[in-house]
Amino acid sequence: MKNAKPDTILTHAGSDPRSNHGIVNPPVYHASTVLFPTVAAMNEAGHSFDGVRYGRIGTPTSQAFESAVAELEGGFKAVSAPSGLGAITTALLAFVSAGDHILVTDSIYGPNRLFCSDMLRRMGVEAEFYDPLIGAGIERLMRPNTRVVFLESPGSLTFEVQDVPAIAAVAKRAGAITMIDNTWATPLFFRPFDHGVDLSVHAATKYMVGHSDAMLGVITTGSEEIWKRLKANAVQLGTCAGPDDLYLGLRGLRTMGTRLRQHQETGLALASWLKDRPEVARILHPALPDDPGHALWRRDFTGASGLFAMELKPYSAQAVAAFLDGMELFGMGYSWGGYESLILPFHPEKLRTATRWKSDGPMIRLHAGLEDVGDLIADLERGLARLAAAS
Numbered sequence: 001m002k003n004a005k006p007d008t009i010l011t012h013a014g015s016d017p018r019s020n021h022g023i024v025n026p027p028v029y030h031a032s033t034v035l036f037p038t039v040a041a042m043n044e045a046g047h048s049f050d051g052v053r054y055g056r057i058g059t060p061t062s063q064a065f066e067s068a069v070a071e072l073e074g075g076f077k078a079v080s081a082p083s084g085l086g087a088i089t090t091a092l093l094a095f096v097s098a099g100d101h102i103l104v105t106d107s108i109y110g111p112n113r114l115f116c117s118d119m120l121r122r123m124g125v126e127a128e129f130y131d132p133l134i135g136a137g138i139e140r141l142m143r144p145n146t147r148v149v150f151l152e153s154p155g156s157l158t159f160e161v162q163d164v165p166a167i168a169a170v171a172k173r174a175g176a177i178t179m180i181d182n183t184w185a186t187p188l189f190f191r192p193f194d195h196g197v198d199l200s201v202h203a204a205t206k207y208m209v210g211h212s213d214a215m216l217g218v219i220t221t222g223s224e225e226i227w228k229r230l231k232a233n234a235v236q237l238g239t240c241a242g243p244d245d246l247y248l249g250l251r252g253l254r255t256m257g258t259r260l261r262q263h264q265e266t267g268l269a270l271a272s273w274l275k276d277r278p279e280v281a282r283i284l285h286p287a288l289p290d291d292p293g294h295a296l297w298r299r300d301f302t303g304a305s306g307l308f309a310m311e312l313k314p315y316s317a318q319a320v321a322a323f324l325d326g327m328e329l330f331g332m333g334y335s336w337g338g339y340e341s342l343i344l345p346f347h348p349e350k351l352r353t354a355t356r357w358k359s360d361g362p363m364i365r366l367h368a369g370l371e372d373v374g375d376l377i378a379d380l381e382r383g384l385a386r387l388a389a390a391s
Ligand SMILES: Cc1ncc(COP(=O)(O)O)c(C=O)c1O
Pocket: 083, 084, 085, 086, 109, 156, 181, 183, 184, 202, 203, 204, 205, 206, 215, 216, 217, 334, 335, 336
């Protein structure tokens, strides 16, 4: 359907019931070998990344998921990967060579930082980390050999909102490729290609899958030229996702709009409630009007997901453990984006090299799940009482 709105795309993209006996959901193709009827057909398929010629290169299942994400994000085409980190490394490896310099935001997801500062460095690529709030000032860091500028907005621990269009414009003038980790916003709340970004990476593991039961990544490209290079390199690397995980990703998309609206509403309710608590020093949530990133968020985003953070007043590690160990609804785990609420202590100061992270109290990240918001607040209230009692 032409000009379909995001919820309509989410409901129908990548599905074609008429070619499948009218069955609403597409079948899951478990495939390695693909047979060709003739030598001519085999030769023809040998030159294309669009068709189906070998399981690793693409199946109707991977193509259905990829076309749905690309349509949703308004990109040219997508490439799926076995995890979000796999999508990040595939994207980076496709565009760098020995001797290149890349710029990576200091707020970047930790394993992405490690890949850039360890593996890429060993391959002769210099990764320089930059202040996420640098905006157009990134110009002074550009070098003749700067090939990639990597953004993540907001950062998934510290929630700084980047001036994406300003950074992308500088990179474009300098001939560098811009990549963004768009996992927090999803294509529903931030559209990277409208802001000049070349390539958008997602940990589909989070909101796309949405049920904490699969690892999946996807990269969308803004142009055919970039897609061709990315796909050719993904094929060289052997990047491909498992069929059942791809199916779970596609199925997750069907409800992602509805889920995200609830994650947003509950996240904002929790953030607003926590903000007024005496145990809390500050909330890091760009949709709150007094957040330092709020103006940029309002300008560029159409919503907020359910992930945010808070800085507590100075409490001991023992008091924080009393708070977190006793939570009944909030689970403690490294992921987010599923239907369930999560809570996690973290230490941003250990992850910075270009900037210094300043906080006087412990940092806690929360993911607002789909439970009743009153029940979640009651769980937090009991937790904060334990925190205060243990100090
Ligand atoms: C912002 C962000 N990007 C990428 C990833 C990596 O995704 P995956 O765990 O699927 O490799 C994560 C995982 O937590 C993440 O939070």
